[in-house]
Amino acid sequence: MLPKEILFQTLRHETAGQTAWVPFAGIHAGKLLGYDATEVLTDADKLFASLMEVNKLYKPHGQPVVFDLQLEAECLGCELVWAKNSPPSVASHPLAEHMEVPADSTIPSKEDGRLPLVLDVMRRMKAAVGDTTALYGLICGPFTLASHLRGNDIFMDMFDDEDFVCSLLDYCARVGMRMAEYMVEAGMDVIAVVDPLISQISSAHFEAFMTAPFTKLFDHIRVLGAFSSFFVCGDATRNIEVMCRTGPDSISVDENVDLKGAKAVTDRYNICIGGNIPLTTVMLHGTQQDNMKWVVELLDSLPDKRNLIVAPGCDMPYDVPVENGIGVAQAVLHTDEVREMVKNYVAAEDDVQIELPDYAHLAKPLVEVFTLDSATCAACTYMMGAAKAAKADYGDRIDMVEYKFTEKENIARCKKMGVPNLPSLYINGRLKFKSIIPSRDELAAAIEEAL
Template identity: 30%
Template sequence: MAEYTPKERLARVLNGESVDRMPAICPTQTGTVEQMEAVDAFWPEAHEDAEKMAKLAEAGHTVIGFEAVRVPFDITAEAEFFGCEIKPSTKEQQPSVVGHVIKTAEDIENLKGYSLDKGRIGVVCDAIKILADKYGDELPVMGSMIGPFSLAQHLNGDEWFTKIFTDEEFGLKLLEFTTEFNIAYAKKMVENGADTMVLIDPTASYELIGAQFYEKFVVPYHAKIVDAMQEMGVTITLHICGNTTNGLPLMDASGFNAISIDQKVDVATAKSKVENAVLIGNVDPVNTLWNKTPDEVRTVCQNIIDAGIDLLAPGCGIVSKTPTENLQAMVEVAKGHKY
């Protein structure tokens, strides 16, 4: 079988085509303190400065060995862009959303007419261009963004879960707004050089809202984003945190090339529930990657491959204190697996 560049290899796997071996990638956040120290690019500056963001993303490849470069490292830039209050990042901890900006349908209207060149949204797009200019011919350049359901929750606050039950018109209007934003943002990342996308929608969980509401408030909006990316020839992966086992058929229904599964999901069971998407995961980022030895990491990773995972990767975002040698052990197992 022919050998492929990392970019070709990942694209073929995500499109269901044969390759020589498993790619070594991470669809969730990749930054760690040891990488920051290795390349002198630290949070919080690497969240806010395009050069430093690109430099830390590059460390995932040059220090860890991932066969892709990926930005950003958090899922708050979109909410901050629309004016939500953000708890700042530290060197070890990502920023978080602590204040919200939408209560009424009028508030949604007031947020329209935005420019994607501003704020950290613009920084992410600039970082993608830096990475694409340097690595775009060889490596996949992964753009990532929060999904429309979780962005709606960031904008509306904890009221969001009640709203979709009590005010369907408002809920659908807000989702139309966030989905339109997602599509515009994703297109700008692609225009700047991203060739594969990751949609992280942590609160769009079957566990939290059930089948009926997932089908109404999540599936059609995810499908719109997938369609927009497919029109641009770009593959797209979905990640939802937690035990998504029962929701996997509905997640698959939106048409994603791949679904990234949490460590709480049994791989063999997931394989039986997903007909179309490639399955990515699901090494425990805390109990395994952060807290075990490299040899123990290798054993866990091999067990996940033996269970049938298509692409080995962390089950959620990498913990900032994760040792480099443990991530390298995971990469080693992935690269050593022949399909």
């Protein structure tokens, strides 16, 4: 059976003879051929060659063509900051100073921004590997796109101006619908609606604001004849059920979510679930055996393999060693043989030593933001945005630092601190906000208490 048919069977909720494997190799694809993130996201030939290398090395059932949640934002006037080893990040928010929902005439056309490049590579990938590999088109979800346009104030807007938020989300859903049309026309089999910020709101806010636009979006993708995926990062545990009710064919989660527990929920709705290989502790900093063992143990922990897709928890870090990606592929494709290979393998203990601040004797409040990486993770970007705004307000009266989970010493710091999820914000060593981005007033109240 062709690899893509295995993925299609899974997405049709049939029993496939093989667990599906989808490596979310966005900027990491460029690493395979020595191209940096900026090159691979701005040069069609380099992007195409890199994707073909992913296809050759990782033998996927499905693969994304590009993983860049800033494509739509760039077309809509957001300024981007580019980096060598991560996707660009949004640096300006066109609606930060005025609450005016854009007109439909501003919805990007196929000629705007980098869309011609992306659609061209999609067509080339379809011609090259589309007969054997299912291709994913990734679009920015309505809430994250609304946040790109409005900035951190979107979280306060949900309390202060519900009508504006609903109208803006509806506009962003229409942007997503148009993007889905372009990508399906270019040959994409699966449209993944990637919305990291969904993990940062309550179920009540989801039902109040997100159910309608996401349902409309997934219904539209179904009408287009493509499969759909609701892709969320961070601790989305509390929102898995309300996400299911919007009608996607699949849901993708990261390491913050217990996959076995989440699958029990998605199975009730007969929805596939994908995930959730840890991006840094396993894929980036682990050995090939660590990756193999993690996948085998995941598969062995799930007695029912139907409705399951093995995948990284999000966009793979740029510097993931190629042998680790190959190890994951082998563990999925040849599970019995790999299980035998790693049955006696014991991971080496990390000996990084961390000294924590003397929180009881700080000269002034210390705001610590624990992120995956605010340059690559949208939820982390907006958590850091809240902290930076507080720093701007309070100046030298407080200290503020970010600890990125991509660095080994910060992994050790998270373990020593007992950080439960990313992103999280601590003040004077105490957890204040876990996977919930605070409003300006909420964070100010927490800081005032510390002062």
